[in-house]
Amino acid sequence: MERVGVFVCHCGSNIGSVVDCAKVAEELRNYPNVVHSVDYKYMCSEPGQNLIKEAVKEHNLNRVVVCSCSPRMHENTFRACVAQAGLNPYMFEMANIREHCSWVHAGHNEEATAKAIDLAKMAVAKVCKNKELKKGHSPVTKRALVVGGGIAGIQAALDIANNGYQVDILERTPSIGGKMAQIDKTFPTIDCSACILTPRMVEASSHPNIKLITFAELEKVEGYVGNFDVTIRSKARSVDMSKCTGCGTCMTKCPGKADDEFNMNLQKRPAIYTPFPQAIPNKPVIDRESCLKFKSRKDGKDVCGICAKVCPAGAIDYEQEDEIFVEHYGAIVMATGYDQFDHSVYGEYGYGKYPDVISGLHFERLVNASGPTMGHIVRPSDHKEPKTVVMVKCVGSRDPEHGKSYCSRTCCMYSAKQATLIRDHCPDTKVYIFYMDVRTPGKGYDEFYNRTREEYGVEYIRGRVSKIYQDGEQLIVKGEDSLLGRPVEILADMVILADAMIPQNDAAKMAQIVGIGYDNDGWFTEAHAKLGPVETHTAGIFLAGACQGPKDIPDTVAQAGAAAVKVCGLLSKDQLETDPCTSEIDPALCAGCGHCVGVCPYKAISLETIEERKAGKTISRQVAKVNASLCQGCGACTVTCRSSAANLNHFTNAQILAEVDALCQTIL
């Protein structure tokens, strides 16, 4: 028998000045199943809560409704109170008669009171259908996975490992290092990127708690916070890692040629290669697309094989195949980084067809001492030193028409850095920078920008470039100086476009694999823009670095550290509490059609086989089953289920129907 107690809060005058609380209490007193109904000044105060506890005892209440503020405010307060009174905390409902009533209907006291009564009745109708629910527990696998081996991933892994937890770094290319390894110098200190990165790479590779899984892809993520089962595809390297000594003989002898991605295709690399000399692991892979042997095999032949012949360790293994394995983790850090915008969508910049119009990352390789030009700044077309360089900022950034609406945050600084590098390397070269705004919020950033202009004599022109076209060997850059209000035309030898930072092209797919959100641009969505910047909406999955949005190295490293702390906090627990407001499927009603499996965003539903007696026989059939640890309680399955076998605890069909009916009863 339901015995409901109703407690109407005045919230001082917040509710009481508009809603006639005494009348609400009185009306509810006569409502079915209500055995006790009172109003009080402040229900959330200690005396208010005591009122509930005493009433539960005195009136033998088994359900409680509090009409006060938003449940988003005080639901937990009153649940705790009800629990202290000896009831299950879920035998409680709240009617929001403040935010949804008194505050928004000032001066309409009569209507607001009628509405408060409706809301209270709905809460009573619902609470009568409430069931006792208990929080569950799930164990924690004390090991983390970091997806992506750039600076974000390396830093997060080191921080987790240094706290004593096992962590794996999953990297899709043959080496860790990421974009930072491609960069020449870092702003604003102009220290060598590789010099500060490589020690961290070495530390990660030699750390006893860190395992590197390179040249591997994330295939599937199943499970839930504390218990992820991750399927990994380790791509065939065609080199036996246990035998290879990394001597590099194979690379020098290989006759195959391919575009060198690490050097932005500015030169060729062999088909058996490490991406760069300091690669970790420093053992090569065969790029089967450009390997003569593998290419010839497609035509039914089998040629070359030089690398195997020259390898002193016998490490070359042409027959190696992709390996798929499943690992278990308690937490996952996504650190998949960014990609560079392709400026070839811009007609005014020549649709990418002029060889001397290059991107910022191209320039990093051009100016790098270990790059294709040995650090000599030359034009890609004729390898001559440029005498005039024009840089264009916001290429693809802040341009919803052709690119992205957001600011890529790093371009102002890296353009300034590149300008100073040009002036350092080629003191006679003139550098112009076209900009929309100069954004330099960061420690030492604005000072750096000022030095770029004042000490390095880089000329900043505020305005957009309207056209770049080839004029003989040179490029004509036309634009507007919007401060002087006149057109500008510069005869340049080379143009560097500060291309925007964009998500990896498969970011959306990756987000779907791990089950996290992504925004319209493809950046992974954090749980809260301010208060949950490294968390995602999926418990146990965290974000580090530019996969969440454009970021420079200092911010990336800071965020990686933050993500690592969250991971350590999670891994330090032996058990996790789970919310009981999850979906449940009644196997007796379930027909096993499996449509709910597809709509569940958490992969919490699976089909399992049960045995049943039917017509004198034991038969086995499939029914859907919810893993309560995975289910987050959205309810998508409940609507998909035609036979109502799926129901959501605390928001059951019966509860919602009771609320609807209670509301409508007062019509007429």
Next chain:
Amino acid sequence: MLEMQQEMRKVAKELLESGEATVVIGWEKGALPYQTSPVLIRSAEETEKLVWDEYCQQNLSNYLIDFVYSDEKVAIFAKGCDTRAFNRLVQDKRIKAEQFTVIGVPCPGMKDRKQAAKGVADVPLAKACQECRYPNPVYANRTLGQPVTPRATAPDYSDVEAIEAMSADEKAKFWQEQYSKCIRCYACRNVCPACNCTNCIFDQSKSGWQSKDINASENQFYGITRAFHVAGRCIECGQCDMVCPSDVPIMLMNKKAKKDLDQLFGQYDAGLETESLIPLGRYDVNDPEEFM
């Protein structure tokens, strides 16, 4: 048709004699000329009962559900719509395709037995058959005869559009009138290959979804709910219309759902295959946006 009937009998006989099947599901002649009913044939002699005439409209695939836990080897004759129903049941995991032998029969279209019962002289094809775009089996282990030309190439929504053109009040009156006739016998549900739940919510008396009251409002709750449940899953066989004793135009609801789903999310003809997700079981981030 007689030729096909001979062929069907021959095939059934072979299957039973070879032991490839222990039961064959087909059609037999009923008491009246326009009555043809489903039949289970278990012996070679009985195969003479099998008929193939212009009243074989009943969709046989639903009978397979009864054999899921049986040891019998079942073969079934299937028109285009029966095979779509078969796929429907496979997709809903109610049956496993490999358990059954499906013998496809291209269908020239079946006559409207309700018209025939009224004594109409020149009995037209059933409405669903007139509008049929898939008269040939879309799945079969073997198919008899030659494929026929579909009687329609695109769905005919003129009847739906006629309703859509009405005012809100006219629509409400029309449907209230129609559903006031409904006696909630659930024949439409029972015959429907898409209504294949083991426990229908309308049989769950304690579910709270619906009272036992029979009135226009409750009947419409049933009608709308059923249309929503089969939306994107209906294989357009028109059996519901054919079995309704009160002549409620049930397909008119189902066709509306299909028209809108196709228009909103791209054309999807249910039961052509078993791999894709149903329209309401998937989404596209670029779906039409009307709710901003």
Next chain:
Amino acid sequence: MSNNPVEKTENFEPKILVFACNWCTYAGADLAGVSRLQYPPNVRVLRVPCSCRVNPQFVVRAFQRGIDGVLVAGCHPGDCHYTTGNYYTRRRFLLMTRMLEYVGIDSGRFQTRWISGSEGPKFQEVVTEMTEIIRQLGPNQKLRDDVTIEMQDFEEEAVNE
């Protein structure tokens, strides 16, 4: 009964049910409250975890029981707390809105809208506008279990209780 207990009256005030998702629209309605944004007292909010929890059958049920309008509101697509819930909501109610209009529910009585947790003003605007639309339409007569719409040739057969 075959007479109509509900007639259009001068001072008709509709009752509108709002299904609000916990994470966005409910928070948006809370924000409207905190900001003291005034709107007509005709709406009643029913909290659900996600708009995808709203079974279209709930909507039909509300109309059966005599509600004058129903609003289903949730996070903007892409912002769903559960990542994908509102994409299903969108599909379901794109269809259901059309189905309801097809059976005679006046256009505007049933609506779906995206209202985020920061859109207190939008909540105010949407419910105010909806209340106004439904005031104009008058009391809902369609699908109701206590009303039979008058019909010319049909009085005899009306089966109502």
Next chain:
Amino acid sequence: MEYAYYPGCSLDSTGIEFNLSTKAVAKAFGIQLVEIPDWNCCGASAAHSTSHWLGLSLPARNLAIAEAAGLDVAIPCAACYARSKRAEVEVCKSEETRAKIEEIIGRPYKGESKARALLDIFHRDLGVYTDKNALKKPLAGLKVVTYYGCLMVRPVDTGFDDPEDPISLDEIMTALGAEVVPWGFKTECCGASLTACRPEVGFPMTEKILDAAKKSGADCIVTACPMCMANLDMRQDQIGKAKNVHYDLPVYYFTELLGVALNMNNKELGIPRHFVPAEALVNKIGQAKTTEGGEA
């Protein structure tokens, strides 16, 4: 194929060659051009800078007359096209605009009659490049730079080709057998009327285009705009003399070269009327290389 024809003011005056050649080739290709009766000024340059509504209503009236006849409008002049297309786009965009314009012009215009650039019609509707057999005299050996000017393909919502790197004229020229020389000035501004009212601003603009064309190594410039033609052709001598350069760059309307490829009479096409002598270059075509070009 039938279109309403809107010649605009320049095709009866400075751009008479465009008019002659357009009519000649249209006839040859079986395109019927029906001149809009009682057409009025499109309002280019002046109207829209003084009154928004005048700027839209003037061309809308022409379109409205064509709409009554159920025809789309073929417009050779780039400026006339840009103004007319603007009117059409605005009318289609807003019911309010449409109502107001209809009130001003005193006749209905629903935006159904479309403003079409003649270049677009020849490129898209006719598909000349597919019918090689129609060419009696392919332009083999002729090196051209294509010059669209600033108005034909801009802004994006009225343009019919890529606003930065248009290709329609290139494709027509390639189809005629000419060699299209790449350059960066396809859509640069020629200075338009500034050459007349502010020569110190306008002349350098035309000069740059001529310099670039000369530098590219092309024999001639092909255009589709009478304003551009006027500047590039009429001012060429003056600009050259000022710096002691003899450009010798004939400028052709694409319709003239179409006519040449069809082996029409120069006079019929208006080619002798150019300021920069233009006959010699086209007369050379086909003399030495006919066979080669014919096979291509």
